[in-house]
Amino acid sequence: MKRYILFFIALHFSFPGSAQHQAKQWIFGQGLGMDFTTPQVSFFNVPYIPNEPNHRDYNQSSVYCDEKGEILLYFLNGKYYDKNNNIISGGEVYEYKFSPNTLLFGENKTSFFINFSNNKNVIFHYYVYGEPENISTKNHSIRLNKITLNNSTIISIDSIDTYNNSNPVSFINRANSGINLTPISSKGNIFFMIDAPGTNKAVIIVKIDSTGFQEILNHNIIRQNNTSLFPEQLFFFHPLTETFFILGKKYDSNGIHHTFLERFKHQNNFNFSINPTNRLFFPLKPGINNQNTQAFIKYCITLQGRYIYMFGSWNNQLFIERADLFAKDSLAFYNSHVQIPLPQPLQLISSGTTQYWLDSQVGPDGNIYFMLAKRNQISLTNQTPNNPENKFLCRIINPEDSDINNVQIEMNFHTFPDWSLFASFPGLSTNQLMPPPFEVLSSCSDSVHLDLNYKNIIDSVWWDFGDPVGLGTANNSSVVSPVIKYPNYGKYYVSVQLWFDGDT
Numbered sequence: 495m496k497r498y499i500l501f502f503i504a505l506h507f508s509f510p511g512s513a514q515h516q517a518k519q520w521i522f523g524q525g526l527g528m529d530f531t532t533p534q535v536s537f538f539n540v541p542y543i544p545n546e547p548n549h550r551d552y553n554q555s556s557v558y559c560d561e562k563g564e565i566l567l568y569f570l571n572g573k574y575y576d577k578n579n580n581i582i583s584g585g586e587v588y589e590y591k592f593s594p595n596t597l598l599f600g601e602n603k604t605s606f607f608i609n610f611s612n613n614k615n616v617i618f619h620y621y622v623y624g625e626p627e628n629i630s631t632k633n634h635s636i637r638l639n640k641i642t643l644n645n646s647t648i649i650s651i652d653s654i655d656t657y658n659n660s661n662p663v664s665f666i667n668r669a670n671s672g673i674n675l676t677p678i679s680s681k682g683n684i685f686f687m688i689d690a691p692g693t694n695k696a697v698i699i700v701k702i703d704s705t706g707f708q709e710i711l712n713h714n715i716i717r718q719n720n721t722s723l724f725p726e727q728l729f730f731f732h733p734l735t736e737t738f739f740i741l742g743k744k745y746d747s748n749g750i751h752h753t754f755l756e757r758f759k760h761q762n763n764f765n766f767s768i769n770p771t772n773r774l775f776f777p778l779k780p781g782i783n784n785q786n787t788q789a790f791i792k793y794c795i796t797l798q799g800r801y802i803y804m805f806g807s808w809n810n811q812l813f814i815e816r817a818d819l820f821a822k823d824s825l826a827f828y829n830s831h832v833q834i835p836l837p838q839p840l841q842l843i844s845s846g847t848t849q850y851w852l853d854s855q856v857g858p859d860g861n862i863y864f865m866l867a868k869r870n871q872i873s874l875t876n877q878t879p880n881n882p883e884n885k886f887l888c889r890i891i892n893p894e895d896s897d898i899n900n901v902q903i904e905m906n907f908h909t910f911p912d913w914s915l916f917a918s919f920p921g922l923s924t925n926q927l928m929p930p931p932f933e934v935l936s937s938c939s940d941s942v943h944l945d946l947n948y949k950n951i952i953d954s955v956w957w958d959f960g961d962p963v964g965l966g967t968a969n970n971s972s973v974v975s976p977v978i979k980y981p982n983y984g985k986y987y988v989s990v991q992l993w994f995d996g997d998t
Contacts, residue, residue: 517926518563518858521570522555524914530858531563537908540579545572545590549913550878556921558607558617563858566646568920569605569619574641574651582648587637590623602672602853603921608684610704615643618654620702622673634658636675638706655706659688659698674726677702677923680736680760685710687725687740696723697740699764713764720745723756731924732799732819734931734948735994736760739802739819741793742773752776753790754824755802774827776804776817794854794862795819796894797928798950803834803862803893805851812840812851812866814903816893820951820994832898834890837905846870852884855919856927862890863907865915882912894950932990941979946990949974954993960986 518530525542528535545551557568567576574585605621619641624634635658642649675686687697696717699710715723721744728741740756755774759767776790792805804815814834821827842848847870854864868883887908892900929947936943946955957976962969964981971978980986 515559515561516563516929517557517559517922519565520920521557521568522919523553526910549880552917554604556605556607584651587623602918603676604673606677606921608677617641657707672726674729676729678731710764728793730795775824777828777831792851792854797856797860798948800894800951807842810842853918862893864888880916884916885910885912941977943977945975952992956991958989960988
């Protein structure tokens with residue numbers, strides 16, 4: 495069975511239910527910046543103010559961009575800045591600290607800008623703050639702020655609400671866990687998910703609106719026999735196919751862990767169509783007692799949402815693999831796994847130095863950028879996971895090419911100052927990462943050239959150019975990148991239907 499998704503686009507392009515724009519400028523680390531609006535990705539610096547000595551800050555960040563993808567304001571290491579890199583009055587967060595173990599387990603995306611309407615003068619931002627109480631727990635809360643602007647000038651920042659999950663073993667408070675609060679915009683709601691250990695629910699859904707946070711208790715994502723879900727490690731929503739992916743783990747009758755992706759649809763309100771037969775299981779990896787729970791540490795989804803890249807380690811070797819999220823079933827997903835050759839072998843532990851995958855994120859140019867972190871005696875002396883060698887930016891080129899031979903890994907693509915590439919890329923929602931469904935490549939006096947941004951995931955397309963009277967039979971097309979010659983000047987509402995094969 496095939497289905498289609500319909501988009502009506504006029505004046506500007508964005509996913510339904512979100513006024514966010516794709517972020518083409520990033521700020522992260524110790525005042526580092528990447529600019530994707532230039533023909534080739536370029537780099538810049540912004541002011542950086544540490545909160546702690548000896549490079550112990552975790553430098554969490556998020557950006558808010560205009561229609562061109564250029565930064566209007568950003569959040570870095572507990573402070574808000576305007577587009578001119580000035581600290582915004584009232585925009586400094588106090589007690590902005592993190593548990594020292596959060597980086598080693600799962601994702602760490604802790605701050606995001608969101609919109610609840612198309613009002614460009616009112617945006618919202620939430621972030622994690624707090625400090626560790628002891629070695630086994632964290633004392634973290636999530637704060638929601640309302641930011642009021644006037645013609646891109648920030649007028650005020652007001653605190654709206656604070657959320658603190660009371661479960662001490664939730665990943666919000668668990669020391670040996672990452673924190674992933676990626677917002678999802680679906681069916682008119684914006685929410686994130688956290689794990690729910692010790693309950694009959696597989697996750698806790700936290701809805702966000704202009705009044706604050708609300709825990710949703712009446713959802714149907716329940717815990718099933720011998721399975722657990724881990725949204726702190728992977729939580730992804732594809733806005734075109736309206737499919738959720740959450741990392742899960744299952745024990746078989748022999749007590750062996752099996753890692754899988756729970757794949758399901760959002761039906762209405764907070765009801766989801768969950769079917770265990772739709773799970774996508776990862777292959778078992780040798781060398782770790784026939785278990786695959788510890789093989790994959792970090793995950794990254796390609797720009798069109800077709801492939802998942804997995805960063806892991808086993809037998810003291812670091813590795814990168816790829817699999818197809820559009821696989822029809824678990825067997826096809828299992829068989830789609832392929833290892834991406836590294837330019838040189840990378841050891842997890844060598845000569846007293848430990849290196850591990852720190853963060854990865856897909857760029858607007860379609861390449862995947864990632865960081866490797868190192869810990870050695872210098873790190874231990876400074877009592878931080880940071881290290882002066884944390885300065886090399888790496889990338890995967892052509893990650894969405896169907897021919898694996900065209901995928902390349904470029905180590906040390908760019909070198910930043912010592913210590914500075916730490917610890918995460920900016921927190922970006924799906925709508926800030928993925929491009930709009932289509933865009934105008936050129937607009938001449940007598941024609942318009944449209945181009946679909948999701949060529950790698952579709953089976954077929956059907957355009958409606960919004961002028962059946964003037965264009966006649968030329969009002970529709972099945973060409974992926976059509977050129978339309980409108981007979982008259984005017985405003986036309988263009989729609990495109992996208993078919994995905996095998997989607998039931």
